[in-house]
Amino acid sequence: MPAPLLPVLRTSTAPVDLMRAWHLDPPLTALLVTAVAAYLIAWYVAPRHGRRRVSRWRVLAYLAGLEVIAVALMGPPDHGNGARFSVHMVQHTLLMLVAPPLLVLGQPGRVILRGLPAGSLRWFAQQHQVR
Template structure:
């Protein structure tokens, strides 16, 4: 079933107040009903899917399938969208109110899976093409105004912004506030996604500044591995639960609150660290290849 049909059907379902954060815990047998039906999530997802799909279809009808946006980039974008559905619609958003570890999986999906996949999909050009022709100049002007400047897309700046967002929102007070208040929870997700998209855009476009750009991006990606691992270790080895708002809800899943927190710490520490480490190693390889090509061009006889 096409994604936009699924999202439209979900949007028409009645809201489920029993799944709101901080009100009801979800046992394992209730996971099939753990849907988060939020128009503020579903409408942007459906609109984004429609714009991107329409733009890619127009590109491929004019230039041939795979031209303009290669198939692998379109597949990346679609996978990123499906990842957002898993994180924000079903099941991790609702179950994250019961299990801290599920909440951590949600954050991991947003920041290290969905964000890089959406960036790899190069969405701006096809989305612009999907608009009516008369709307495109105004839309392009708006995008230019909203697009982050060169300063914000430096790997050092983007990595610091993402790091601040990660540590600030996982401090006990703001994390529990987001757990208990849907508006704050939405702000948390917007912050995570915006900072992660900024970070991955800087990483995946590191070559714009020549070989040195790859080196800087690699260094700051490895810095992200270190500080993210430190936060994961802090959660894993803490002797007491840091987020008492969860109470003993993890017991429904056969875990103590401390075991749930330890699992969440390992999720942040290991899978997230592996993704960032892999990106850092890829950047080092791209850096060495770029330096080798530059040196080869310099030494070629004229």
């Protein structure tokens, strides 16, 4: 048997082991926490600036999308993707077909823009004018 296959064969992919296979990736965790914090703060302060909040189901969709990313990159699919191709493809499916629609449904751009003060919003609009 070729030597490169031996580590793959020794890796346990039992369902119980995969459910306990979580690890924290500090840069990814920091990005996800920042995304959640920015979104929720902007959603919370939007009425202070005279703007409507987006629906709660949109907030839940956005948070679910970020959770799917966390599960795919720090959970069981990331642990088992080197041992089984099917687990690797589940990871791809989560990242390409499940998370993006949830994030888009959350309308993060709209939420962030509604959470900005009027002066910042004017500055942002001036910087991004179509000429």
